[in-house]
Amino acid sequence: MNATTRSTGRTLGVAVRAMTVLTLLLGVGYTAAITGVGQFVLPAQADGSLVRDGDGTVVGSALIGQGFTDAEGAPLPQYVQPRPSAAGDGWDGAASSGSNLGPENPDLVAAIGERRAAVAALEGVDPADVPADAVTASGSGLDPHISPEYADLQVARVAAARGLSEKEVSDLVARHTEGRALGYLGEPVVDVLELNVALDESTAELGR
Amino acid sequence: MGWVGAVLALGTVALVLAVVHRSFGDYMATVYTTPRDWRVERGLYRLLGVDPRSGQTWQAYARGVLTFSLVGLLLVYALQRTQQWLPYSLGLPAVAPDLSFNTAASFVGNTNWQSYSPEQTVGYTVQLAGLAVQNFVSAAVGMAVAVALVRGFAHRRTGTIGNFWVDLVRGSLRILLPLSVVGAVVLMIGGVVQNFDGFTDVTTVAGGAQSIPGGPVASQEAIKLLGTNGGGFFNANSAHPFENPTAWTNVVEVLLMLAVPFSLPRTFGRMVGDLRQGYAILAAVGVIFVASFAALTALESAGSGTAPQLAGGAMEGKEARFGIVGTTLFATTSTTTSTGAVNAMHDSFTALGGMIPMLNMMLGEVAPGGVGSGLYGMLVLAVIAVFVAGLLVGRTPEYLGKKIGPREIKLASLYILVTPTLVLAGTALSFAIPAVRESVVSTTIWNPGVHGMSEVLYAFTSAASNNGSAFAGITANTPWMNTALGVAILLGRFVPIVLVLALAGSLARQDKVPATAGTLPTHRPQFVGLLVGVVVILTALTYFPVLALGPLAEGLV
Structure with a gap:
């Protein structure tokens, strides 16, 4: 050696x-x-910022978005709707992902057009008034938030479906709107799951 | 908010770095130069059987780096191949051989390219005992090599450039571990998870089923960023709300990525006895970083292209809480530091916006670059810059009192050729070999048209530059891509390291030459401008043709 x-x-x-x-x-x-x-x-935090409903049952995480659709995938009118999701078949917590579709991809162009028409029809608004986050899938596919603009767009429909006044719903939206961190970082957002749990609770309280 | 928000966010990052880099840079200089060992370190050296006081030649140092990295490669490979028998594996099977090789090469090479979706591929034991450990030690290796090169400039007439095992242990225990603990706790406060719960099945409000993932995420997240590794615990990486829950954790993550690379130039200045030299490097880094951030922010805010125009903003693949500026700040940081973490899907950026992360990597990962690798890359480019200046005025070039002779220039020239060769050859072969081309076109590429070519170009740029981010629509889990990218990672990491160590050895042997009236001052704005010029011109000449085939073709028509 x-x-x-x-x-x-x-x-x-x-x-x-x-x-x-x-x-x-x-x-x-x-x-x-x-x-x-x-x-x-x-x-x-370490256990995942879990959210419980009025009965104390865990219904999800404040940080992980979930779908509010019926078994056929149609949006439930009494709930504020989240952004489109590309995680698995949608909101799959075991398959986080964006769509990864490029800016000129015809599939993405078509999808954005369809989403815009669908949101405009559901909310009864002009397609031009639908904000960008409502028609684009997030990076994680689990984005728990929407913009305050998209939340405001949904107030009238949610109030009508629940028999609440628009003011009651928009007050709840305002209460669940988080401003920019430190006043200038990121964007203002609304946590969809927390807002919808609050909507269910206030509807139950009113016995409606 | 727009531009005001961008300036404020960048200003916050700059302010924090301005405050911490002095004491942190000085601290790192002490770590790598003090003769005092901690008690636990003395025990470690006895266990390893190394004498911490004995200096190594560059050959012995390089042998240490390569052997240690080879052992890491085999360990990470073995852990993946035996995953089905390991605890906390979430019932996942063994990882396939080609993917195991790619992942092992990727984490040992400080790249963290991920051909797989972690939630569906690796359990907690592989994550924490294989991947997280490499996040620490591959970073410590990069820092050790950088410090060895700095010693080459600082030492005179000696055959030695330090002791690799001491540099490895000190970098891990005194720098990376304490900062990771702080980073992990801060991230947990923001909402990053840390548990061993596996997937928790819940019934959603609307009555559907959802699996909430768990895992020891915060501990891995901190070192993933601090070590400029970038490998996500989840497929969505730092876009995942459990990895990066809020706009302020986003800035914390940016700071973690920049902490070491932005402080190392100060360490360098301290160790060569002239802080101005470190600040000249830092100035060049700052110019490139700010220009890159401004360009990406402008392009993504403008949101040109068919889909962003139709959507009313380039929000596809971006998270609502970060917005455009939080995304561009993270993407700029991640691709200029060789981290490769993403908080948005770069594949869905605007065509020209998506070119900026590619350009950041093509600059050679030097602004500020990965932990250690950024500093040694920039010092090699400084050697090239003084050589170019010497040619212009007809004098023998010097840098920091060391003559840059034929041997030094040969080593520096080989260094700057390695990455471009791997990027261009890898991309070209992917389309030139008929069988490979068929697999690439039918399986690997996700988006049609020139964007698909950009995905392959991005992949090889990322691998050879040891970045690890991706145009993630790409399906890289194929035998060709796993093998070619794994080889590109290993060559892109270790060939430059050996060249840098050889350069360090050659510099350490020299005596210092006194500065004369003919010596080019390397601490003035003139030299900073020259250095930035060299970086930009080298990149532009090398990559312009291939960029014209990809993102430029997509964005300019």
Whole structure:
């Protein structure tokens, strides 16, 4: 065995021991420590910001969007509708994804036209008034938010379907509108699931 | 909000970096130069059987880097191939051989290209024991190589450039680990999950079924960004609300990506005994970064192209909470730092907007580049810049008191040829070999027309530059793409590293030459301009033709 082979063999031994120790420390130890902090200090966030309905049943996560459609995929009129979703067959929490369709892709162009017509028909508005987030799929396919403009567009239809006044619904929308972070980062948004749970609760309270 | 929002967001990032880079850069200089070891480190060195005080030649240093990375490659490969027997694997089967190779190469090479959808492919054990560990150590390797090159400039008449094992251990334990803990906790406060719950099935408000994913996400997210790795815990990466829940976590993630690369030039200045040299590098980085952010923000805000015009804004593939500016800031950061994380789908950017992330990578990942790799890349380009300046005035070029002779220039020239060769050859072969072309056209490409060519070009640019982002419509989980991209990643990572270490060795052997009236000052705006010029001209000459076939053809017609 010559000197080069010996020193390569020695280096290999050091490398294997280094990788083993660092795997235990940085893979297992670090992950366990952070999990401990999460579970004991920040359990609500660490467990996924789960949302419960009036009965205390978990109905989803405030951070993960979900669909509000009937079994045929038609939008339920009593609920505020989210953005289109490209995650699996729509809102699949095990298959986050955007559409990845390019700016000139004819499928995307066609889809945007259809969505615009569908939203305009559902809300009874001019197609030109439908905002961009209502006709585009998000990057994750699980976007929990819509723009305040799209929420406002839906107030009249939701109020009519629930027998609430438009003011009652738009007050709830306003209460669930989050402004920009620190006043200037990102965009103002409305959390669709939290808003719809609140709508169900206020409808139930009124016994309607 | 528009431009005001863009300026305020960028200003926030710049302000935080301006405050932290001084003490953090100085701290890193101390980490890599102090003779004092922590007690736990002394124990580690005994266990490894290395003498922390012994310096290594560049050959021994390179042998350490390559052997350690090879062991990592085999470990990550083995973990994936045996996944069905590992705990917390969520019932997932073993990963296929070609995909396992691609993923192992990708994470060991600090690239984190992902040909797979993580939710459906890798369980928690592979994530935390395989992928997260490589997120730490591949970053520590990059920093070690950068520091070795800096020592080449700082040392004189010595055969050694430091000890790889010491640099690896200190970079991991003293820099990356503490910052990751802080980053992970901050991200959890914002809503990033950290559990071992697997998928939780719930009945939605409308009566449907939904699986809420879980996992040790925050711990992996922090080092994914801090180490400029970029591999998402979920398929949607940082667009996923469990990885990046709010507009403010988005800025935290941007800061995590920039923290080390923006502070390393200060470390460099400190170690060569002239802070102005570090700030000259930082100025060049800042100019390119701001120009790139402005261009991408302008293009995405304008939203040209058929689909964005019809939608009334380029929001396809973007999250509502980030908006245009939160998206462009993240995309600029991620592709100029070699991170490759995405908080929106670049495939759906406007045609010219989608070219900007590609250009950022093609610049050589130096503005500011990946942890370590950005600094050594920029220093190699500085060597080229002084050489060009020397040709103009007819003097022997020097940089930091070291003569740039034929050997140094050969190494630097080879360095800048590696990535473009891999990008252009990989893209060309994908369409030139008939059998491969058939697979690429029928399976790999997602979008029709020239955009499909852009997807393949983006993939090879990303792999060879060790970025890892994608025009993600691409189906890269095919034998050709997995193999070709894996090879491009490994060559794109380790050939430049060996060249840089050889350069470090050659510089360390030299004595310093005193500065004379003929020496080009390398800390003045003149040199910053020259350096930016070299970076831009090299990129433009190399890539303009292929960009004309892809994004330019799509965006300018």
